[in-house]
Amino acid sequence: MTSVTDTASSLDQEHHHGPAKGLMRWVLTTNHKDIGSMYLWFSFIMFLTGGAMAMIIRAELFQPGLQIVEPAFFNQMTTMHGLIMVFGAVMPAFVGLANWMIPMMIGAPDMAMPRMNNWSFWILPFAAVMLVSTLFMEGGGPNFGWTFYAPLSTDYSPPSTTFFIFAIHMLGVSSIMGAINIIATILNLRAPGMTMMKMPMFVWTWLITAYLLIAVMPVLAGAVTMMLMDIHFGTSFFNAGGGGDPVLFQHIFWFFGHPEVYIMILPSFGIVSAIIPAFARKPLFGYTSMVYATASIAFLSFIVWAHHMFTVGIPLIGELFFMYATMLIAVPTGVKIFNWVTTMFRGSMTFETPMLFSTAFVVLFTIGGFSGLMLSIAPADFQYHDTYFVVAHFHYVLVPGAIFAIFAACYYWLPKWTGYMYDETLAKVHFWMSFIGMNLTFFPMHFVGLAGMPRRIPDYALQFANFNEMSSIGGFMFGTTQLLFLFIVIKCIRGGAKVEAKPWEGAEGLEWNVPSPAPYHTFTTPPDVK
Amino acid sequence: MSEQDREQPESIEHSTRRTVIRSTLVACGMFAFGFAMVPLYNVFCQVTGLNGKTDPNPYMYKAAEAKVDTSRDIKVQFVATKNAGMSWDFYPSTPQVTVHPGEPGLLNFVAKNPTGKTIVGQAIPSVTPFEATNFLHKVECFCFTTQTLQPWEEKVMPLRIIVDQELPKHIKKLTLSYTLFDVTHLN
Numbered sequence: 001m002t003s004v005t006d007t008a009s010s011l012d013q014e015h016h017h018g019p020a021k022g023l024m025r026w027v028l029t030t031n032h033k034d035i036g037s038m039y040l041w042f043s044f045i046m047f048l049t050g051g052a053m054a055m056i057i058r059a060e061l062f063q064p065g066l067q068i069v070e071p072a073f074f075n076q077m078t079t080m081h082g083l084i085m086v087f088g089a090v091m092p093a094f095v096g097l098a099n100w101m102i103p104m105m106i107g108a109p110d111m112a113m114p115r116m117n118n119w120s121f122w123i124l125p126f127a128a129v130m131l132v133s134t135l136f137m138e139g140g141g142p143n144f145g146w147t148f149y150a151p152l153s154t155d156y157s158p159p160s161t162t163f164f165i166f167a168i169h170m171l172g173v174s175s176i177m178g179a180i181n182i183i184a185t186i187l188n189l190r191a192p193g194m195t196m197m198k199m200p201m202f203v204w205t206w207l208i209t210a211y212l213l214i215a216v217m218p219v220l221a222g223a224v225t226m227m228l229m230d231i232h233f234g235t236s237f238f239n240a241g242g243g244g245d246p247v248l249f250q251h252i253f254w255f256f257g258h259p260e261v262y263i264m265i266l267p268s269f270g271i272v273s274a275i276i277p278a279f280a281r282k283p284l285f286g287y288t289s290m291v292y293a294t295a296s297i298a299f300l301s302f303i304v305w306a307h308h309m310f311t312v313g314i315p316l317i318g319e320l321f322f323m324y325a326t327m328l329i330a331v332p333t334g335v336k337i338f339n340w341v342t343t344m345f346r347g348s349m350t351f352e353t354p355m356l357f358s359t360a361f362v363v364l365f366t367i368g369g370f371s372g373l374m375l376s377i378a379p380a381d382f383q384y385h386d387t388y389f390v391v392a393h394f395h396y397v398l399v400p401g402a403i404f405a406i407f408a409a410c411y412y413w414l415p416k417w418t419g420y421m422y423d424e425t426l427a428k429v430h431f432w433m434s435f436i437g438m439n440l441t442f443f444p445m446h447f448v449g450l451a452g453m454p455r456r457i458p459d460y461a462l463q464f465a466n467f468n469e470m471s472s473i474g475g476f477m478f479g480t481t482q483l484l485f486l487f488i489v490i491k492c493i494r495g496g497a498k499v500e501a502k503p504w505e506g507a508e509g510l511e512w513n514v515p516s517p518a519p520y521h522t523f524t525t526p527p528d529v530k
Numbered sequence: 531m532s533e534q535d536r537e538q539p540e541s542i543e544h545s546t547r548r549t550v551i552r553s554t555l556v557a558c559g560m561f562a563f564g565f566a567m568v569p570l571y572n573v574f575c576q577v578t579g580l581n582g583k584t585d586p587n588p589y590m591y592k593a594a595e596a597k598v599d600t601s602r603d604i605k606v607q608f609v610a611t612k613n614a615g616m617s618w619d620f621y622p623s624t625p626q627v628t629v630h631p632g633e634p635g636l637l638n639f640v641a642k643n644p645t646g647k648t649i650v651g652q653a654i655p656s657v658t659p660f661e662a663t664n665f666l667h668k669v670e671c672f673c674f675t676t677q678t679l680q681p682w683e684e685k686v687m688p689l690r691i692i693v694d695q696e697l698p699k700h701i702k703k704l705t706l707s708y709t710l711f712d713v714t715h716l717n
Binding site: 112113179180183184189214217219220223226236239242243245251252255313 | 542545546549550553554556557558559560561562563564565567568571575578613614654660709711
């Protein structure tokens with residue numbers, strides 16, 4: 001907290017405003033832009049790691065029968081793919097974007113607690129190394145699915161589970177500290193005149209996300225702590241034989257898990273709410289309703305968790321309550337989709353890459369939302385439960401939802417970060433390859449899922465062969481294309497067409513008032529917001 | 531102006547500190563809430579009879595109202611399991627009894643200590659289907675207290691049950707399951 005005064009007093013130290021030199025700059029930095037960049041690079045490395053695991057999964061599922069990996073290893077791949085993508089790729093990417101953009105969007109010199117910011121980043125690589133290292137331990141890594149249901153994750157888990165538990169603890173600590181920092185920044189460091197209802201949507205959605213994070217990450221920490229005690233200290237939280245209850249694990253997990261899926265989507269809502277108005281050259285339609293819709297979604301996320309557990313044997317009244325509560329979420333989400341479409345309506349739209357990704361987001365996220373509605377119907381869910389239909393559903397909301405929004409944000413703000421325009425042609429290739437690859441991968445999964453193909457199984461019945469072949473080809477296409485994204489980003493960092501402070505004609509917001517590339521310190525004197 | 535500038539960071543620092551303390555308290559509170567879900571869940575299950583948790587008050591059944599409903603035959607099945615680490619032999623004398631609602635059913639459970647140590651055991655009941663949980667009454671049960679067995683001792687423990695006349699009509703079969711715990715270290 002002293003650093004708030006530090007940054008203010010750095011006004012008199014005009015000579016000391018550049019980054020330090022050498023490797024230690026990155027270890028010791030408290031600069032929100034440095035830390036944001038490190039978050040983004042970390043999440044991209046994790047994205048490729050988790051993606052490589054997805055490639056192994058798709059390679060094994062390319063044909064029926066067992067070809068490439070053992071079932072035990074396949075289980076570790078599905079588990080680690082999920083864990084790494086959720087905790088290593090998507091969440092840190094959003095925190096990285098928050099670090100980079102929130103101070104510049106609200107006219108703050110830095111995050112409220114720059115040193116804690118450094119700490120919350122540097123926990124991550126260690127947690128990730130610990131998580132990935134379990135794969136090389138005796139008995140292999142986590143193999144119980146990313147939801148780690150007890151007793152599979154307690155009585156029947158490999159010895160490395162303890163390392164998995166500590167990795168989750170560390171990732172949780174990092175997220176909670178990041179969230180507290182973001183809340184403190186948004187609530188206290190806004191420039192004079194920046195009232196709450198003038199904040200950009202990205203700031204709003206992140207504020208709400210941060211509250212979700214501090215509300216549910218501790219519950220996850222509690223769940224893994226109980227697992228730890230069940231495994232090592234002879235307690236029976238989840239052991240039916242000892243008076244505990246495995247179903248309790250699912251309740252606790254999904255009490256965390258459902259808000260968690262909104263943690264992974266709300267910042268996306270903020271990103272596309274910034275990009276669509278910029279390229280439609282119209283202000284965002286229904287700003288106030290967007291804010292309230294986001295808050296409603298966040299509230300509802302706490303009372304729908306048991307829709308993940310319709311088949312465990314909850315009473316009829318419970319099934320009905322959770323079914324209707326879940327369906328209710330479609331209302332605020334519908335408000336959001338309506339507002340985006342209305343923003344585009346009669347706008348002077350151009351389709352640069354950020355807009356392409358955002359438009360694809362709106363269309364494909366809606367498809368994922370519809371399959372979610374299908375799953376929310378409790379009696380039908382008994383058919384869909386644990387099939388590839390579920391896999392199709394959550395990949396349709398997470399890949400075009402979270403990942404496409406992150407791509408859109410990267411392309412949208414890359415000129416601001418680097419001072420150069422990215423290669424538009426290559427970026428469009430990246431978009432179309434991702435778009436086609438993603439749909440080719442996940443759309444057929446709806447069909448095989450409805451026909452009854454179970455998830456998390458390395459082999460399948462022969463009649464699913466053609467659709468799985470298509471999925472695998474799409475998966476390889478989507479995966480390879482991400483290397484192109486890496487190339488585009490590196491190329492943009494190294495050079496390109498120079499851009500002015502505001503490279504996008506219709507863009508709005510304080511971040512476009514600072515030069516491109518954004519100087520190491522911005523808004524050391526707060527701007528005046530009218 | 532310059533004085534204001536000097537005071538501004540002070541107040542930001544204070545409000546930031548307040549925000550951080552509050553957020554940290556929320557996070558700690560939610561960690562505690564995660565653990566509070568365990569007893570809350572148990573209470574919820576006991577009140578609603580979900581998950582086969584039987585009511586802790588074994589004397590809820592009022593014998594005065596008893597009137598045997600001979601129109602129905604209810605099968606009550608018994609399951610005996612041992613928690614990990616429990617060394618006793620533990621089994622019901624009969625796997626199943628058939629009773630009319632309101633009519634007492636009597637049987638025995640047998641426990642045998644096959645070790646050379648004195649062991650204290652506690653049995654925990656559970657009933658399925660969960661809708662029937664509150665309609666199966668234990669008038670006399672070895673699970674009301676702990677049981678102590680001397681080395682090599684064998685004990686026959688009586689169990690008297692009554693199925694409530696209010697038992698929903700569609701339920702024809704109940705399962706009463708006991709899990710036996712070694713609670714020697716608690717005594």
